[in-house]
Amino acid sequence: MTDTPFSPLTPARIDWQAHTPVASDYDDPYFSRQDGAAESSYVFLQGNRLTERFASLADGDLFVIGETGFGTGLNCLLAAACFLQQAGDGARLHLVSVEKHPLCAEDLRRALAHWPQLAALSDALLAQYPAPAPGFHRLQLHPRVSLTLLYGEAEALWPLFDSPVDAWFLDGFAPACNPDMWQPALFAQLARLSRPGTTLATFTAAGFVRRGLIEAGFTMQKRDGFGHKRHMLVGHWQQSQAPARQSRRQQAIVVGAGLAGATTARALAERGWQVTVLDPAGIASGASGNLAGVVYSTPSAHLTAQNRFYQNSYSQALRWFAQHGFPRHPDEGRLNGVIQHAVDTRQWDKLSQAMASGVWPASLLRPAGDQAVELVGGGYIRPARWCEYLLDHPHIRLRQERITALQEGQPASVTLENGDSLSASAVVLCIAAASLQLPGLHWLPLKQIRGQVSYCRATEASAGWQQARCHGGYLTPALDGLHCVGATFDLHQLEQTPHDEDDRRNLAQLQEYLPTLWQELGGDAIQVADRRAAMRCQSIDFLPLCGPLPVASEHPHRAAAGLYLNLAHGSRGITGTPLCAELLADLISGLPLPVDKPLLDALDPARFIVRKRKKQPRWTP
Missing domain, CATH: 3.40.50.150 (Vaccinia Virus protein VP39)
Structure with missing residues (x-):
């Protein structure tokens, strides 16, 4: 052993x-x-x-x-x-x-x-x-x-x-x-x-x-x-x-129709639940609404809980796409590999160690030229189309409603903006940092990171690009004649109005790390046809919050009856949400779980509640 x-x-x-x-x-x-x-x-x-x-x-x-x-x-x-x-x-x-x-x-x-x-x-x-x-x-x-x-x-x-x-x-x-x-x-x-x-x-x-x-x-x-x-x-x-x-098969409410909400709703529906999805802006209106997103991960030779989540969720996302036959055609994206270009010696050493360790087998990670690797099976998709596909299920209905409060219990309930309430055996919150606006959830250890992606018009040379590429940012093949070039990473702005300066930052980064592709896209004459800014949501330990909502005011803590979280997927929402959806749907349904105990604990929102231990806790509600 x-x-x-x-x-x-x-x-x-x-x-x-x-x-x-x-x-x-x-x-x-x-x-x-x-x-x-x-x-x-x-x-x-x-x-x-x-x-x-x-x-x-x-x-x-x-x-x-x-x-x-x-x-x-x-x-x-x-x-x-x-x-x-x-x-x-x-x-x-x-x-x-x-x-x-x-x-x-x-x-x-x-x-x-x-x-x-x-x-x-x-x-x-x-x-x-x-x-x-x-x-x-x-x-x-x-x-x-x-x-x-x-x-x-x-x-x-x-x-x-x-x-x-x-x-x-x-x-x-x-x-x-x-x-x-x-x-x-x-x-x-x-x-x-x-x-x-x-x-x-x-x-x-x-x-x-x-x-x-x-x-x-x-x-x-x-x-x-x-x-x-x-x-x-x-x-x-x-x-x-x-x-x-x-196994439990009852009524569930999923709050949010982005990647986290759509995957959670689909996983519950496939287990026999009747699911109501609530989102005032409709499907994929937040950070899930970019023209294209990249299915990728961060390879590491070290099997920490964080790195194992990155690898396991990447593999699970690929299995979901295979199971559902998505993308169904090139207009929805391609899963033909992602090229990761190392931006410095430190990153290249990390990628090289991952390949040499045996932790990332060649069927998932392989060399791809000078200072680059290929994440096999990854690619790029339209996130909104993926969400639409997932929510198209006879057991799922979408209502464009905003919630203003949660109430634990059996059943649990949500209060709508118009004062009405809805109840269900399980309520899953999938609205990222907007959760902080709900009563009693101000303690959640979430931070918002503004990102702007630039939509650049394809040229004759760039129209032939086939694979998504990651460097300091990312670059996708064209969809609707536009390439996604992104994305900025800003902790200090919370407003979502796009800025010309952010487009310049995206293009400067592309020029620095992928100068040949920058030139093929037009060089100094690159045409920015559109742009989009949105807020990523991340936890303070870089892992999602996936599991029962803990009652932060009680020591020792307990879970709020019927209430669950699926939040803080950061820039890896396409990759991380299928595994978290599987985990939550199995947990709620009383089925065997798809993750091991250490990983379950690493994702549990209760990890941020004060515990008696020698070291200072990472978060005090």
Whole structure:
């Protein structure tokens, strides 16, 4: 086991023997050479009685499967297919699986090609398959089937996951080939996450595995194994059967129709909530309303919570775009990579260290010429079109109303400017620094940063540009014949009237860092056709506030019933909001979360409440 749960990964090395992938480092096949699907179905689906258990699920029921070795994903895909065949339309399945050595995408594609009956689920997996970056990765295999992949050591990552599990697939390479995994510490985690009636199945019948699981609290028994294997093990946690868990699907109010609000509303709607979105100015009227925005991140070799959020949210944003098929055409943008130009030696050293560390694999970050890297899969989109797409859902309705107050409770409520009130089981505030104007929220640790972007008319030379570029600012390919050149960064102005001087600053920065492109855009004759100024909202520790609204006046603090925040995405709103939306929607719905405990704590708005600790707190409400 490593000293930290988050370390660079070593991808799987595969020796293909006929049609069977064999792990070179463990000398063990990923599935039976006789019939991999039949073995997985017998051991894991039948061993956990999934067919009958899925068939008994009622509307709104949640079933969670935990797996200790993802491998080719065969077990999970078979379970998902069985669920979709047996369970009612209102039930949900959540799969959670750990993988220390992820297969490369091509090996995974080759392995899954053997089972065309799983093609729809396999295609969804392949389209969203994460790069080998450590941590939690959330995928959507079907509207009712989610998968959270935990990349790293099983023993290190399971303690960072908290949702109860209903059935375990204790899988991995054979104990003789991979003894480090089959340890009491892992068995203890399986027990911690089990509840009355949780079942377990594994292909092995090794005595020390059976004894270890019994010592952890499972009741175990042998049964006939598959094919040439004499025995396997099945077990359960306690004799009684806990009632099925229900996911919440009620009424929600989302305040704000920008990137944070649109992603939050869509995530809730896809979980069955009826969502009312309130915004007096309509869709994407604030900082989300620029002509183009860049999907990018800030690579680092250091796996702090902040840097892990930047990486995890970047990957999650790319999966959302893949899942939704957005941009749908070039007029909405392109996800063809972002070129990051280092502006000085210090930044280049940071980018070089990120590439060399293994934390940012080449499938996410690669060299792109002199003092530059490419963020693979990133790009540029029209934020307003993205928001419009997300809000176009039968469970979402938009009302152009302003709120003047919040009231906690079950249900929680908002007061509208006209004096009326609306109530819902959950109210999510997504209005950036405008939150400070609401009663009781003046303490939120938010700062506003004015930014102005210049819209420059395309030239014959610039019209052929294909990729967005970041330097001291950013530059996008043309949309509607205009390039976005930006953006200023001003902490000392709060008014949003555009200034000619800010256009000059944007163009001077472009000339300094990308002189060739500045010249292609027209040089001293560049035409600024329009401009737009808006306020970014950022927290004092540069991470969003995502989670329950804490009651700042109480010590120890408590969460305000029914009230939640999704604020302070700064200049990374396109990139950061999908992961925060997933987190909030799962938290509100009572579903397994897409992030680990340390990252959950790092995003929790309550982190700014005074705590008893040796160091001076960063923020005192």
